Amino acid sequence: MAKKRIALFGGSFDPIHTDHVNIAKACHEQLGFEEVWLVPAYLNPFKKKQNSIIKDRLSMLKIIESQNSFIRINEYEIRNQRATSTFETVSYILEHYPENDFAFIMGSDQLDNFEKWNEFDKLIKLVPFKVFKRQSAINQIIVDKYNLEVFEFNNNFLSSTKIRNLIDLDKQIPEINDYINYNLLYLHERLENQMDQERYLHCLNVGTMAKELALVWGESEQKAFIAGTLHDVTKRWDEQKSHWYLEHYMPGLLLEPKQVWHSFTGYLHLQKDWLIKDTEILQAVFNHTVGSPDMTRLDMIIFCADKISVERNYPNVEYFRNLCFENLEQGFKELLQMQYDRSIADHGVENIGKMLINTVKYWIENEEN
Known part of the structure; x- marks a missing residue:
């Protein structure tokens, strides 16, 4: 034989x-x-x-x-x-x-x-x-x-x-x-050239916090971990590179203030370069800075996790942490209001962009009226 x-x-x-x-x-x-x-x-x-x-x-x-x-x-x-x-x-x-x-x-x-x-x-x-x-x-x-x-x-x-x-x-x-994307393999190689160590640790902390919130609120822990970990993937890009991505793929967003561009370029980078297909993960990254009127629960989790991650140390941060675990939507609204107030204080109401204003109008002002 x-x-x-x-x-x-x-x-x-x-x-x-x-x-x-x-x-x-x-x-x-x-x-x-x-x-x-x-x-x-x-x-x-x-x-x-x-x-x-x-x-x-x-x-x-x-x-x-x-x-x-x-x-x-x-x-x-x-x-x-x-x-x-x-x-x-x-x-x-x-x-x-x-x-x-x-x-x-x-x-x-x-x-x-x-x-x-x-x-x-x-x-x-x-x-x-x-x-x-x-x-x-x-x-x-x-x-x-x-x-x-x-x-x-x-x-x-x-x-x-x-x-x-x-x-x-x-x-x-x-x-x-x-498989690589879903399990966040090679994360250090893929992020180390794009950000400093402090930002890298922040990303890891946000991923962990998002996973903990997802467990409490019945969302996918892994999706929350991925979106949270990658939310600032383009935060340290230079203006020229960020401008190129927005100009080629979403030119209308160039009208938004530069300090929030990383939300949009992060979405584009993960979609175009990492080839992440999951729209829930991508949307959560897109909405993590200025939000939107149609925030999903996962979007809120990433938005909140970014503001209450373990290394954050601003007045009342423990209050916001506890609130997000007790009432996610209320925690999101109060963090949104805080961000809105700070943005106006730092940049003036004329320089905070339409998207943040629209989000605040939908989630806060409409409810008050």
């Missing part, structure tokens, strides 16, 4: 992306491998840390496994709970699955360090290697020296680093991108 041909594809997969899957598809469809085993590393020997926890990396891999009948996940390195060399992994698999015929898959970007792999001299004799061209230029010296086979595939020139940093997300697997 002929042995089943299986391609071993190791990597950090942090996260897995379209090009990883396209390589696996090329192994199956072009090279005739019946299965491709993804072997996620517990810790890549050439890296100091992973960017996401094992649970999340495995969950993303399982999404891919469910979409492709020929893909399997081998958790040998994960179970080891330590950095495991390719030599050790391949040796284990060959010993425990002798009924199969294996080859090892690698990207051409790994060729420069290929000879530095642990016990390389033994490894190169242990299993055939199939190299997939990830870049236009490759280390041909190594290819020729070890008589390696090099293959093309449907290459989008993606990398996990790019995906973590919001580059080329339009080419990423939508379900993986949704």
Whole structure:
């Protein structure tokens, strides 16, 4: 009986992306491998840390496994709970699955360090290697020296680093991108270049406060956590960048005061660049500064959480915190009134924008009348 041909594809997969899957598809469809085993590393020997926890990396891999009948996940390195060399992994698999015929898959970007792999001299004799061209230029010296086979595939020139940093997300697997956004993975990489540490901690605090309010008021804790954490995602953008986004997508909002632009650019950035599709999350970010006449309960939660997060320390903040947990709508109205009064004091009534005025008229003045 002929042995089943299986391609071993190791990597950090942090996260897995379209090009990883396209390589696996090329192994199956072009090279005739019946299965491709993804072997996620517990810790890549050439890296100091992973960017996401094992649970999340495995969950993303399982999404891919469910979409492709020929893909399997081998958790040998994960179970080891330590950095495991390719030599050790391949040796284990060959010993425990002798009924199969294996080859090892690698990207051409790994060729420069290929000879530095642990016990390389033994490894190169242990299993055939199939190299997939990830870049236009490759280390041909190594290819020729070890008589390696090099293959093309449907290459989008993606990398996990790019995906973590919001580059080329339009080419990423939508379900993986949704998982990343919904679980706020790679948050530090995605926010650290856009804001200072104080603002970053504020965002984390608002996310936590929003989650606590959502629990009390029966809204989605995760949606509240996401919207709260990302509400100020563009707060530290410069005026030129903010102006560009509004001019291209919502030019009418350029008439609003610059101090509230970040609500609108945050909405646009999350929609256009993060590719967040959830309209409730997006709307909550949009409304977190000046509100609107049609505030949802989630909108109110984010609006309030921003003003009562744990690091806030202004007169009567404890009163507002308690009120928001006792009566969300009343807490929203009183915080709205406070913001309105402060905005007038700081900028003058002629410079606070129509949107805040319209929100106050709907939620406060109409009720009084």
